[in-house]
Structures are given as C-alpha cells and as structure tokens.
Amino acid sequence: MILNHMVEFQIPHLDAVFHALSDPTRRAILHRLTGGERTVSELATPFNMSLAGASKHIKVLEGAGLVRRHVQGRTHYCQLEAARLAEAQEWLRTYERFWTTRLDDLEEILREEDRALARSSEQSPSSPAKSDKTSRSTK
Amino acid sequence: MILNHMVEFQIPHLDAVFHALSDPTRRAILHRLTGGERTVSELATPFNMSLAGASKHIKVLEGAGLVRRHVQGRTHYCQLEAARLAEAQEWLRTYERFWTTRLDDLEEILREEDRALARSSEQSPSSPAKSDKTSRSTK
C-alpha cells in the first residue's frame, strides 16, 4: 500500500535507533548488556573515556529506547531493551529480497540493460570494480 | 569469543551503514530504489530539497556502500546495493534472542538476581535481599 510506504521510513523511532547504533561505543555498550544488567560505571570502565562521556552515550541509547534504567540508591542499573532493535530489523527485512534471491538481481540486471540499450550505446567504461563480494557483473 | 566481541562492534561498515540509515530522507531514497534504478534527479524530486542536497544524501548512501552509481552521459543512475544492509541485519540478528523468546528473559532475570545476590554478599554479607526486583513484570 502506498500508505504503508509513506509511513515506512517515518517510523519515528528509526531515526533515533539507527543513529544510536551508528556509534561503535554504543554498539559495544549494547553488546555488553547482553550479559545482563550493568551499572553505568561498569559500562563506562572498558572505554577510554570519561564517565560523563559514557553516561551521555547511555542516555542516547536510552533515548532511542534501547536501554532501560532503574535507579537503586545512587546506582543506576542499565538493561537491554531489545524491542526497538526488533523494529529496526523489521525495517531491514523489507530489503531482504534484494540480497537473498538472485532472481531479483537478474531482473534488475535485465532492466538495467534494457535502459542502457534504450539510451543507445554511448557509455563510459570507467566503472570502478568494487572488488568486494559483489558478484554482480558491473559490466 | 572475546575476539569475537572485540570485532563485533568494529565492523567498519556498520558505522557508516547505520548512520546512513538514521536519516529519513536517505531511508526514503533507499526505499525508492527498491523500484529499480533511478537517476539522481528522479530521486531528488520527491523531496523538498535542493538537488545538491539530495545529491549529498546519495553520496552518503554510496559511501556506506548502500547505493551504486553508474554514469551514462550526463546522467547518474543509482541502484540499490543491499549487501551492506544484510550485514546490518546480521549484526541485529545477534540480539534476536533478546526479543524472540521469553525464556531468555527468564534466564536474564535469574542471572540478574544472581548478580544482586553476589554483589550484596560481597560487600555486606548480611545485607537483605533488595525487594526492588526488576520491574520487568510490569510489561
């Protein structure tokens, strides 16, 4: 549905979640939390960073809904909240068919060649081969 | 294992990929590209934004390896490159067990209580069990 598409990239959390995940320190914190609850200072120590710095990272994660915190006395316990990660994965799932099936690749290649053909055969052959595992023939 | 953990959040692409995905305009562009190849201006028009602005977004996507471009004359054709999205999803997959099964939740709760117990017995052996609990039951 068109409505679906309109909404798809406007899921408000996605901005915050993906942004939170874009920092390696924060990903490490999340990973650390898979081992269970941790206090702020426990989370902070492995990183070469001030406590306040780590605290800010944790707040970003909290803001994205990826971490929950419960305070107990002076200690703040953080805990992984994975639901939003599920949302992110759900978003990615939409694109699964673009890497799972080679049929789609073929379809796309054909369309590409169609277009190329339609536009006559004047093309610069300077496409940089990406060398990675992109088994797609880049012509 | 530790090595695994060290590497896990250092996959160089992840920074760029997640950052690229953190912007709704860029997600929309990606989504648009699921319909097949598009030129830069085709991608730009739906957004209330200068061509140069959209061009920058596309370059970010390209930098993250999410879009490939092939130039043909004066026209730049962009095409979805989903492999890096797969990497992102793979990273997320690690966390799947934290939202799929409630068994894991239970496991975590137990471990949590273990820690609380260990902690209290370490510092003051006769400390009473904290009745704060995990507040997880409020779900």
Place this chain on the structure above:
DNA sequence: AATTTATTAAACCAAATGGTTGACTATTGC
C-alpha cells in the same frame, strides 16, 4: 558530620551533519 562513591548537569570545544546558494563541468538537443 564528613567523606567517599555513583552519577548527572552544565559549560565548553572541535568536528561532523544537513541544508542552502552560486559557480562550474559535462552532455544533449536545437
């Protein structure tokens, strides 16, 4: 009561981001 511990808050800073405009480079079409 005084001190140490756990943590946030605030002010600051350099760098990156997301956007603009205007100039520049090719390519295409008349």
Place this chain on the structure above:
DNA sequence: GCAATAGTCAACCATTTGGTTTAATAAATT
C-alpha cells in the same frame, strides 16, 4: 555554436555530535 539539462563542487551556516572538565546532587560509609 548556444542554450538547456544533469549533476557535482565549494563555500557557507546553524545545529548536532562526541568528547572534555568542572561543578553539583544524592546516597553510602566511616
């Protein structure tokens, strides 16, 4: 050749980011 088209590049701007340091707050310890 000349103008329109497709797109980048460079400079600029406001805001955000990721980090710091120095308070400030609140709880635990002595």
